[in-house]
Amino acid sequence: MAKDGEKGEWKEFIWNPRTREFLGRTASSWGLILLFYLIFYIFLAGLFAITMYVMLQTLDDHKPTWQDRLSTPGMVIKPTADETFEIVYNVKHTESWDSYAQALDKFLSPYNDSIQAQKNHECTPDQYFRQEDSGDVKNNPKRSCQFNRTILEDCSGIHDRYYGYQEGKPCIIIKMNRVIGMLPGKDGQAPYVTCGAKREDSDKIGQLAYFPPNGTFNLMYYPYYGKKAQVNYSQxxxxxxxxxxxxNEDVNIECKINANNIPDGSERDKFAGRVSFRLRINFNNN
Known part of the structure; x- marks a missing residue:
């Protein structure tokens, strides 16, 4: 009998026909609770929407409001195999180096002189190409300077479609990572790249040729204003x-950026402003 009583109590709790209560509350009580939560969540949603709207008004579509400026930008080499920092091939085996030449062709195709002439501006060398906004009036889209493939001369792939790989005199391309607003160099002194072998391989690296001359990043390509502001920017x-x-030997090489206002890598990031890679050119029929 006790079980029947408990069962009856549960039924009456769920729906009491005498008091017309559902789960212990009348319809008007449930209505007031639902109305409270409806108003409460509408208020929260409205508060969130207003907060987001106010915050978005402070943002610039073309430039980040806050930026952790890198004191020393990173560097990247091309070509690379499977994102590894090594170039290894056999001169006698075309298939071992042809992929490097193809990768450079693909990478340099946007730098063709005809494409650059259509999209970009002929700038004055050796000085920053500043394009400041005028108060609240945004000077967008900003123009970009031409970087013509022919500047790379023997490493342009125009006169030598194999970039020297077929004769054991390979070319590598280096670019410096983009940093918005960075002015790399002062007093008209442009940053430049130098490469050398690690200490254990210092007698193996031989002669190097740099293109443009002295491995210089001309000042006219700076400052960089961001992907949206400078849609045609060519690094x-x-x-x-x-x-x-x-x-027939491994040669460990390090290239670094040199500028009178860019510090060397810090203790926290010894590879800032430099890139290391392994180069091995084999000359055998095996």
Missing amino acids: PLVAIKFLNITT
């Missing part, structure tokens, strides 16, 4: 050609 490049590097 300046430096090419290095290895003229007589030791073959």
Whole structure:
């Protein structure tokens, strides 16, 4: 009988026909609770929407409001195999180096002189190309300077479609990572790239040729204003050609950026402003 009583109590709690209560509350009580939560969540949603609207008004579509400025930008080399920092091939085996030449062709195609002439501006060399806004009036889209593929001369792929790989004198391309607003160099002194072998390989690297001359990143390509503000921006490049590097051996190489206002890598990031890679050119039929 006790069980029947408990069962009856549960039924009456769910729906009491005498008091017309559902789960212990009348319809008007449930209505007031639902109305309270409806108003409460509408208020929260409205508060969130107003907060987001006010915050978005402070943002600029073309420039980040806050930026952790890198004191020393990173560097990248092309070509690379499977995102590894090594270039290894056999001169006698075309298939071992043809992918490097194709990768450079693909990378440099946007730098064709005809494309640059259509999209970009002929700038005055050796000075910053500043395009400041006028108060609240945004000077967008901003123009970009031409970086013509022919500047890379022997490493342009125009006169030598194999970029020297077929004769054991390969080219590599270096670019510096984009940093909005960065002015790399002061007093008219442009940043430049130097490459050298690690200490254990210092006698293996041989002669190097730099394109443009002295491995310079011309000042006219700076400052960079961001992807949306400068939609046609072409990053300046430096090419290095290895003229007589030791073959059939690993050569560990480091290239770094040199500028009178860019510090060397810090203790926290020793690879800032530099890139290291392994180069091995084999000359055998195996």
